[in-house]
Amino acid sequence: MTNPILSGIHHVKIPVSDLTRSVQWYGQVFGFAVTTEFPEADGTVLGVAGTVPGLGDTQLALRVNRDAAQGCVGFDPVSFAVDDLADVHAWAAHLDTLGVAHSPVIEATVGWLLVFDDPDGISLHLYSWAGHGVDHSDRPGYGRAVTTA
Template sequence: MPQLTGIHHIKFPVSDLEASRAWYEKVFGFEVTIEFPDEQGVVRGLAGTAAGLGEVGLALRENPAVAAGIRGFDPVSFGIPDRAAAEEWAAHLDGLGIEHSPVIDATIGWILVFHDPDGTEIHLYSFAAHGIDQSGRKGYGRTTIRA
């Protein structure tokens, strides 16, 4: 099997590049380092960094049809340390006036759910496990074992 070395970047399709840029800046501290203009010189994409993502880049690409197509879907879960971090994020989002779920006991750890301006679902999922067996709950995952 050829080697993978990690995740290079995460790209979100958006319908309004400037509105999404402002939202990702205030929510995640998104810092734009590269712009992608089209053939007419109109910027249709942005790439940069966000606090806590380390070497993984964050990108936004203007594509209204695709943004509408993934409305309500969660293409990525950003990692957070634990339940306390989920509570801190909830307070951060409250301060920004962004609606979000309560902190949820998910399949393995804690999760906080909210949406970007296009309705793309954003998950903040803890690396710390809560130890609750959710395998019997509808809609929750269950472990599998390979023989």
């Protein structure tokens, strides 16, 4: 029996503690534009979804969940893709313009990586599709290929 095939990622949902602050931040950093809101029975909106340039049909969703946001502090639930090293540097310059603290450009397992936190302290990664060609498989915390029998 073969497994059914997926057709992509529908949306990425990130927990937040303050929806207004996060919508503004994700808008400034990524160009996030809200297209859908999710009101509770009393009319209070505790979640939104929308588009981000470059994500195609995949939407970004932000949902108020203070416990989940606190539990994700320092964790990186998603890595957004960029093409190459020049794009990583362009994003670093963009974040500098916005005053968003970030890591230096990192020579990661395969490509280049930039790490920064959203307003709740959730780590976000920008990772290049282009590889640097350096084998870091002997370094702790870096990936190595797995072969199957």
